[in-house]
Amino acid sequence: MAEADAKFMRTLRELARCYQAFESFSEAHIRATGLTSAQFDIIATLGNTRGLSFKDLGERTLITKGTLTGVIDRLEARELVRRTECPHDGRSQIVVLTSAGEKLFRRIFPAHMAHLSSAFAAxxxxxxxxxxxxxxxxxxxxxxxxxxxxxxxxxxxxxxxxxxxxx
Amino acid sequence: MAEADAKFMRTLRELARCYQAFESFSEAHIRATGLTSAQFDIIATLGNTRGLSFKDLGERTLITKGTLTGVIDRLEARELVRRTECPHDGRSQIVVLTSAGEKLFRRIFPAHMAHLSSAFAAxxxxxxxxxxxxxxxxxxxxxxxxxxxxxxxxxxxxxxxxxxxxx
DNA sequence: CGGGAATAGTCCTAGTTCGTACTACTTGTC
DNA sequence: GACAAGTAGTACGAACTAGGACTATTCCCG
CATH class of the missing domain: 1.20.5 (Single alpha-helices involved in coiled-coils or other helix-helix interfaces)
Structure with missing residues (x-):
């Protein structure tokens, strides 16, 4: 943004840098699990639930519905999650972890938490x-x-x- | 991220939300100019300079080199910027605003600053x-x-x- | 001055992102 | 019960994203 004379630009720039620093710190660890950030987010959100609708998943992970379709597609192709029908609402689908997904969740989620917490140790x-x-x-x-x-x-x-x- | 019991998760979540809130506030205005965020960032960074190398552009805008090639391609196709050779270093190229790019910069940059500053008025x-x-x-x-x-x-x-x- | 290491950009792949248009289903109203 | 309006998810296009392999050039060291 060149040298914007506005003082708030410094704050905004720092916000962007901070967010990116977090992303690369977090992502570095996630990639080693063979998942992308978005995929990990879904697995992590689905862990310890009985399944969530696309709508709920979108709200909790900040992933928009259009994107979500693709992310779930890829996870489903790897048999980590499964789409199931919602009994109450024919428009809705519930996404659930398969047992492989469950297993993966139990393996990588605590590890990732530990990774993140290392930044906040002090x-x-x-x-x-x-x-x-x-x-x-x-x-x-x-x-x-x-x-x-x-x-x-x-x-x-x-x-x-x-x-x-x-x- | 489910309900991680770790206290730092609340902070991280807020960081993500905050960044996204900024992005959507800022982007809403940028889109109206016919540019994407990344493209606007380049134009804004190039404004009031005599041109910058890919490396410099990448550092200032936080866009990585692989992405940058494509973004510059699209701006060049619209004749808003131009690649020129760097006299000192044969590996390097200097990206400069064309006069159309210059004109666009003068038109939209102040407007966007005004948009952003409206958030910080108080x-x-x-x-x-x-x-x-x-x-x-x-x-x-x-x-x-x-x-x-x-x-x-x-x-x-x-x-x-x-x-x-x-x- | 010659050769190895580092650097600048490009190309490629896989994936995410958003917006918009679209279909299917539900809900509220008359 | 039909119809309008709203909601859930999909399809699609354009663009951004990171990372890694690759080429060309420069720099450093002997």
């Missing part, structure tokens, strides 16, 4: 909480601004031609 | 600095742990027979 819990709070506040700024900018877009004509939600 | 500068510092510390944790785990991997035999791959 960090007191109060600081973790503090960091969490700082991040949450920052996130809320983005969410509020995002909402606002969507509303503005509605007013200024993008909405003229489209079905809109009544106030 | 935030005092001290808090920005504080957040930046918190993020930097967190990043340093990851980097240190990452380094460490790479060294460990070397010791324990991954180094013994180089070309090893998971199935």
């Amino acid at each position: 960090v007191p819990e109060t600081q973790l909480l503090h960091t969490e709070l700082t991040l949450r506040r920052l996130r809320e700024l983005f969410e509020a601004a995002h909402e606002l900018s969507l509303e503005e877009a509605e007013m200024t004509g993008a909405a003229r031609s489209r079905p809109r939600r009544a106030a | 935030v005092p500068e001290t808090q920005l600095l504080h957040t930046e510092l918190t993020l930097r510390r967190l990043r340093e944790l990851f980097e240190a742990a990452h380094e460490l785990s790479l060294e460990e991997a070397e010791m324990t035999g991954a180094a013994r027979s180089r070309p090893r791959r998971a199935a």
